[in-house]
Amino acid sequence: MIRYYLNTKSIANGMAVLLTWAFFTSSVMAEGMTPTGDYARFNKEGELIRPTGYREWIFVGAPLTPNDMNNGKAAFPEFHNVYIDPVSWEHWKKTGEFRSGTLIVKELASVGSKQAPSGNGYFQGEFIGLEAMVKSQKHFPDAPGHWGFFRFTVENSPELHKTAAAQPVENCLACHQANAAQYQVFTQFYPVLRAAAGKGEAGSGKR
Numbered sequence: 001m002i003r004y005y006l007n008t009k010s011i012a013n014g015m016a017v018l019l020t021w022a023f024f025t026s027s028v029m030a031e032g033m034t035p036t037g038d039y040a041r042f043n044k045e046g047e048l049i050r051p052t053g054y055r056e057w058i059f060v061g062a063p064l065t066p067n068d069m070n071n072g073k074a075a076f077p078e079f080h081n082v083y084i085d086p087v088s089w090e091h092w093k094k095t096g097e098f099r100s101g102t103l104i105v106k107e108l109a110s111v112g113s114k115q116a117p118s119g120n121g122y123f124q125g126e127f128i129g130l131e132a133m134v135k136s137q138k139h140f141p142d143a144p145g146h147w148g149f150f151r152f153t154v155e156n157s158p159e160l161h162k163t164a165a166a167q168p169v170e171n172c173l174a175c176h177q178a179n180a181a182q183y184q185v186f187t188q189f190y191p192v193l194r195a196a197a198g199k200g201e202a203g204s205g206k207r
């Protein structure tokens with residue numbers, strides 16, 4: 001009887017350990033992170049699964065190409081909030097290079113207002129789209145810099161696609177390759193990235 005009790009107890013303990021492990025694994029996965037440190041996850045068809053949790057990553061900048069400075073029709077309307085995943089940020093700080101596995105997200109936000117108590121300007125409204133670029137030698141062996149580009153935006157809708165296939169080179173990479181300052185990324189517009197590159201810290205106010 002006692003022995004039976006002990007066995008059940010140790011089985012219960014074993015189950016508790018297993019459940020705790022499963023809970024931690026699934027909560028980590030829910031943030032879009034795999035145990036290898038790569039935030040980019042692909043499905044069997046090689047499509048990128050829409051990243052989540054990126055608003056808690058490292059915010060590198062917010063370029064703005066408003067319609068009213070682009071003949072009423074900007075190619076990528078309004079604010080572009082750009083984030084890099086934390087593991088790749090650590091690598092960037094140490095080396096000034098983007099590691100294989102780097103995931104950079106660009107979330108689009110509309111211009112919500114042009115007036116604030118602080119003055120006239122451009123202020124963020126609603127989220128209206130999501131794009132991403134992933135550096136992966138495995139998935140994009142032939143692409144310059146091994147970058148793949150993805151678009152999750154659904155036209156005229158606040159919804160986003162759950163997965164996205166890699167864009168043809170001419171749609172995205174070609175322009176980044178021709179115009180971006182470093183490694184196909186527009187670091188010329190991100191002082192946060194420039195200040196930290198290879199410095200081992202995020203910068204201390206120095207230029």
Ligand code: HEC
Pocket residue numbers: 063064065076080082104105106131132133149150151167171172173175176180184185186187189
């Ligand atoms: C005509 C040139 C051009 C094309 C085509 C283009 N981009 Fe970009 N992209 C830019 C510029 C310039 C920036 C930085 C300034 C900004 O966001 O306005 C940028 C920024 C980005 C960023 C943030 C990282 C960075 O390098 O600044 C991502 C992610 C991105 N683009 C994804 C895409 C995707 C996905 C496509 C294709 C659907 C695409 N881009 C097509 C010019 C382009």
